[in-house]
Amino acid sequence: MPALHLATFACDVTPPAGHPLCGGWIEPVRAVDDPLRALGVILLGMGRPVVLCAVDWCGIRNDANLIWRKALAGAAHTVPENVALQSVHPHDAPFADVEAERLLEAVPGAPPSLDLKFFEQAVERTAAAAKEALGKTVPFTHIGTGQARVEKVASNRRIVGPDGKVAFWRGSSTKDKRAAEEPEGLIDPWLKTLSFWNGARPLVALSYYATHPMSHYGRGHVSADFCALARQKRQEEEPSIFQIYFTGCSGNIAAGKYNTGTPENRPILRDRIYAALTEAWKATERHPVTEFQWRVEPVQLPARHEKNFGAEESRKVLDSPKEAKARRGNAAFQLAWLKRLDRPIDLTCLDLGKALVLQLPGEPFIEYQLRAQVLRQDAFVCVAGYGDDGPGYIPPAKAYFEGGYETTVALAGPESERILTQAMTKLLQARQD
Numbered sequence: 001m002p003a004l005h006l007a008t009f010a011c012d013v014t015p016p017a018g019h020p021l022c023g024g025w026i027e028p029v030r031a032v033d034d035p036l037r038a039l040g041v042i043l044l045g046m047g048r049p050v051v052l053c054a055v056d057w058c059g060i061r062n063d064a065n066l067i068w069r070k071a072l073a074g075a076a077h078t079v080p081e082n083v084a085l086q087s088v089h090p091h092d093a094p095f096a097d098v099e100a101e102r103l104l105e106a107v108p109g110a111p112p113s114l115d116l117k118f119f120e121q122a123v124e125r126t127a128a129a130a131k132e133a134l135g136k137t138v139p140f141t142h143i144g145t146g147q148a149r150v151e152k153v154a155s156n157r158r159i160v161g162p163d164g165k166v167a168f169w170r171g172s173s174t175k176d177k178r179a180a181e182e183p184e185g186l187i188d189p190w191l192k193t194l195s196f197w198n199g200a201r202p203l204v205a206l207s208y209y210a211t212h213p214m215s216h217y218g219r220g221h222v223s224a225d226f227c228a229l230a231r232q233k234r235q236e237e238e239p240s241i242f243q244i245y246f247t248g249c250s251g252n253i254a255a256g257k258y259n260t261g262t263p264e265n266r267p268i269l270r271d272r273i274y275a276a277l278t279e280a281w282k283a284t285e286r287h288p289v290t291e292f293q294w295r296v297e298p299v300q301l302p303a304r305h306e307k308n309f310g311a312e313e314s315r316k317v318l319d320s321p322k323e324a325k326a327r328r329g330n331a332a333f334q335l336a337w338l339k340r341l342d343r344p345i346d347l348t349c350l351d352l353g354k355a356l357v358l359q360l361p362g363e364p365f366i367e368y369q370l371r372a373q374v375l376r377q378d379a380f381v382c383v384a385g386y387g388d389d390g391p392g393y394i395p396p397a398k399a400y401f402e403g404g405y406e407t408t409v410a411l412a413g414p415e416s417e418r419i420l421t422q423a424m425t426k427l428l429q430a431r432q433d
Contacts, residue, residue, distance in 0.1 A: 003290065004045040004140050006196055007133035008204055008242040013038045013055060013122040014222060015094050015115070021220070022058050023095035023333070024104075024113040025326035030220030034229060036093055038126045039244045041196075041204050042076050042133060043292065043350075049076045050294045050350060051083040051130065052206065052357070054246050054384075056224040057093045060085060061333070061389035062340045064096035064119065071123045075131035081296045084348050084359040087386040089247050090225040091217040094119075097390075099336035104329070107318060111325035113332065140203060143352050144195035145380040146284030150276040153269060154211040155257035156185030156366070158404050166404035172214040172254040173261030180257055187211075187253055188369055191276040192382050194355050195241075197286055202241045206357070207231070207277055208382040210248030210366055211255055215266035226266050230273035234281075246384035249360065249369035251393045251406060293351040295430055297423040298344035301361075301391050301412040303337075309411065311338055330409065337390050337411045345388050347420070349427035355380040356428060360420070362391040362412070365399065368420060375428045394420065 014035045015021070020028050040053035051072050060068060069083040076083070094114060101114040159182050161167030170179035191209040195202055213227040224232075231245040259265050307313055317323050317331035350357040356379050358372050369383040391412035400407050400414045 004043070004292070005137040006044065006140050006204065007042045007137045008040065009042070009126075009129040009133035010037055010039050011125045011129040012036070013057065013126065015118060019094065019115050019118060020112050021093060021222070022091045022217070024111045024329050026091065026218040027220035029222055031222070033221045033223040036222065036224050038122070040072070040130060041206070041242070041244065042130065044137060046292055046294070048082050049078040051076050051078065052244070052350070053083070053085050053126070054244050055085065055087055056090060056228050057087045058089055058091055058095040059087050059386065059389035061097045062336050063098045065388040065390075067098065068123050068126065071127040072130050075127040076134065081346055082294055084384070084387060086246055086359060086384045087389065088224065088228055088245060089213055089250070089386050090223060090228065091214050092221055092223045092225070097333055097336050099339060100329070100332040103318065103332040103335055109321055110318065110328055113329050138203060139198050140196040141199055141288065142197040142286045143289045143355055144193070144197055144202065144284040144286050145355050146280040146282070147190045147192045148276040148279035148283060149189050150191050150209060151272055152258045153255050153272050154184065154187040154189065154253050155255065156187055157252050157254050157256060158402070159185065160402055164402060166402050169404055170254070170256035172212050172256055173216060173259040173265070174256050175260050182257065184257060186366060188248065188366055191273070191280050192380065193277065193280040193284065194357065194380070194382055195284060204242045204244070205234075205281065206244045206246065206382070207280065208246045208248050208384060209273065209276070210250045210369055211253050212250050213247055215255070215259060215269050216261045216263060226269040227273050229266070229270040230277055233270065233274050234277050246382075247386050248383050249364040249366050249385045251363035251365045251385070251395065253366050287354045289352055295349045295351065295427050297347045297427050299347060299419050299423045300341070300344050301416045301419060303341055304411060304413050309334060311335060333392070334411060340390060345390065347423045347427060351430070355382065357382045357384065358424065358427060359384050359387050361387040362389055362394040364394040364420070365396055367396045368394070368424070371421065372424055372428060375425055381428070391416070
């Protein structure tokens with residue numbers, strides 16, 4: 001068997017009719033506009049196999065993330081620490097937190113967030129696809145790196161005023177004229193594509209871009225939305241190249257400046273991502289590769305100290321039938337996070353020499369992605385957010401002073417920035433020629 005080889009796998013993870021979407025705070029499944037998929041690549045030849053998997057779900061957090069990683073690890077004959085499971089983060093899609101759902105089920109009348117049986121089936125299907133893929137491995141001898149600027153998609157959600165506080169906030173879509181008039185703000189405009197080749201034959205393309213991937217949502221129509229639809233368009237265009245898309249550090253990034261939320265905007269945004277995917281592919285340069293390294297850095301992120309983030313207050317909200325279902329669901333997610341605080345979250349890094357891929361948890365702000373690139377200016381650095389989504393938003397420390405929506409629901413405290421930055425530095429700078 002060749003020194004380095006890989007396998008790809010795919011399966012359908014579309015929820016059935018009636019299933020909760022986005023954790024249960026929007027309309028449940030009424031129709032399917034386009035299917036949701038779990039797509040992955042298994043890298044072999046350097047000891048224990050490494051698995052990278054992107055799922056067209058809103059989030060996979062805490063025990064749900066670990067359960068899925070364990071299943072993929074068993075299928076690929078590796079360990080959970082060698083599996084990176086990321087969500088693409090569309091909102092008309094499931095949001096999985098097993099412990100939170102159990103807490104909700106124990107309270108009569110509480111709104112459901114996840115069908116646990118369906119979750120189990122999705123995990124089993126993905127693991128079965130990964131296991132089958134191992135019988136079809138192919139060698140790889142080169143990696144490819146290419147990038148392209150994305151035009152008129154990403155914008156920063158937070159407009160900070162002269163007093164240092166958030167003065168204006170724009171989400172994924174709005175008809176507010178100010179949202180379009182304000183500048184893009186701090187973003188990463190580059191879509192990056194890392195590819196694997198056997199000689200001159202391309203095998204797999206992994207693409208990374210930072211934006212919340214929603215054009216419109218909340219009407220009960222399942223969709224992987226515009227970034228995944230652009231991925232699918234590329235897949236149909238070149239069927240022999242397996243396409244995977246990862247969402248970057250997008251906690252404070254969305255398409256709000258360029259998106260009014262009408263259905264007509266979805267194909268427009270899709271085509272802008274597709275154009276960048278195409279251009280990044282055209283710009284790809286190949287590099288020989290004879291080895292890779294996989295590094296893991298476990299971290300423990302701190303809880304919030306404010307009273308409303310504590311177990312007692314969260315329990316009251318969860319138990320109260322007078323509270324809105326979104327607040328009751330969030331209370332369950334908060335309690336599940338507090339329960340798992342002592343179990344570390346794995347940050348991981350795939351080091352291919354000329355290129356590195358950093359996998360981060362939660363919804364990290366764009367500052368983390370830009371910082372990762374600064375830490376290794378000599379390399380092609382790709383960053384995927386939305387791994388274990390237990391902490392939710394991960395803002396930098398200054399954002400807690402600035403205010404704004406994200407810090408009202410971020411479950412980890414300001415010290416997270418220091419902890420994550422130290423771990424990122426270790427992972428990215430561990431091996432330099």
